[in-house]
Amino acid sequence: MAYVVAVVGATGAVGNEMLRVLESRDFPVGDIRPLASARSAGREVHFHGRTVPVRELRADSFQGVDLALFSAGAERSRNFAPEAVRAGALVVDNSSAFRMQPDVPLVVPEVNPEAANAHRGLIANPNCSTIQMVVALRPVREAFGLRRIVVATYQSVSGTGAGAMRELERGTRAHLDGTTETPEVYPHPIAFNCLPHIDVFDAEGNTREEIKMRDETRKIFGDPAIAVVATCVRVPVFRAHSEAVVAETDRPVDLSALRQALERAPGVVLVDAPGRYPLAREAAGRDEVFVGRLRLQSDDPRTLAMWVVADNLRKGAATNAVQIAELVYGIAPRREEVRV
């Protein structure tokens, strides 16, 4: 069995990563169809050593497509994902367009694989910041319950896209050279700075990224009572998001039992020894979620601190999307060796 796979937004940062993940996991691709807006159509992408032309995304692009991986923004997902479903494709959508619709599963395969069963042709891929956090927290929740999460993020610019990566490089060089940069992608300079502003603000002063972390976490865990207080911050890092996560549990945490659970947990790599902890630059290009800095306050065994790092383009987007397809199709992926 091999699948006809469309990648919508194939020329973007996540779309490119989807092609790389399909390759590295040996996903059984019979035919690949890179799609993009008219502006990018005619460009070429590489797949398993071949050069493949990018076609224009249109309503009739999905005839004969088995799997459509969307990562071209919420508006294009709203316009074209229903067409793909109508044409019979399984859609895995990386945008925020459908995530909170009650009839659309929001799936992280290591956390709530059973939710995928209810799909009606479309499954939503969660936000990058949410994915890595829930992968790390699932073993915590299973063993000790989960009441509240306070999280501060250190998010890389690749989450914004390739233009933001160029802006970080340009702004960094300008600052080091003592010249002035004019930011275009971000509202303020990102070089040597921290911007507590990801996505738009709501009336209560939260950003939409912060609200996504709350609402998506509740939906994935199937528990609307979990409190999530998030502060989402863009930092001058090219790739991989870091998160300072503080979890309040129902029951006292046994740290050594938790360490064992995290070592067994799918998709998790525990990096937790004195002086050893996960780092963005080491997680870049990797598919796993790296967890470390596990700590309890001596007077409070129900408050667990941890440091969670993952590549936002891989596990935070492309890898999770391909894993969802593997889950639905019952494909056992070729797992790469864990190299830690």
Place this chain on the structure above:
Amino acid sequence: MAYVVAVVGATGAVGNEMLRVLESRDFPVGDIRPLASARSAGREVHFHGRTVPVRELRADSFQGVDLALFSAGAERSRNFAPEAVRAGALVVDNSSAFRMQPDVPLVVPEVNPEAANAHRGLIANPNCSTIQMVVALRPVREAFGLRRIVVATYQSVSGTGAGAMRELERGTRAHLDGTTETPEVYPHPIAFNCLPHIDVFDAEGNTREEIKMRDETRKIFGDPAIAVVATCVRVPVFRAHSEAVVAETDRPVDLSALRQALERAPGVVLVDAPGRYPLAREAAGRDEVFVGRLRLQSDDPRTLAMWVVADNLRKGAATNAVQIAELVYGIAPRREEVRV
């Protein structure tokens, strides 16, 4: 009245800033005595347009000194601060050497000025990360009580010193040029990375910086019951620390009353409007603590989120130290205009 002022560690990043703060606040300096280790003795510093030679720090350096500002590391403070006190000087010590001694006041003038009264010749300056947090939280605590703080920091490399600033610049250029850097100051590359490791680790997996934030906050507020869960992270920023602070209060927070209190609060600048928030690069070189991103979760009026930014070399170190001296001597500083 003019004071003979010794600056111990005058050639370091904080020592230099102490000279700048004494100048900018028009502190009544009769004579300035820059002191440093034998290695740096003979160098020169600038003060009010004059060039002043740096002398070697010795036990007999403090004859005739009224005020000794120490910022040369804990060991030098332990060795020489008692000599300065014996010689009759008021010592304001920026190191961690004496902060937690019960008979040494730990003072942030906007927060606990009364604590300075009990000094026996020596007053400790708190850790940079602690100072900006307690300045921002004092109005919260006064109005609504303070039960617990969960804080994640985004700390600039200038807190480590001038060598770390050079390492960030060197590592950044190397990474952009595609070459390899070998870090010397930090255990891992700081360029385009986030290191959850500031100061040394204890047996429970906390760093000493995280413990300082807990213990110093309790001492400054005079409340050992306040819980503080800190994650301290070094980020690729040259100057000014940012902090994602989540405060749990005793009573429900009235956000508009809190905004008014913060606008009146000494040393605080409120920067809190949609799309307007404090930024490290804008706080650099400033003496105030910048507060924004004030938010409550709609279902929890006792959990307040805020974003707190200050220059770690100024308010986090030099400015606070000079303010302590002004407080003890009853000097009203010349305040610079607030430019926001």
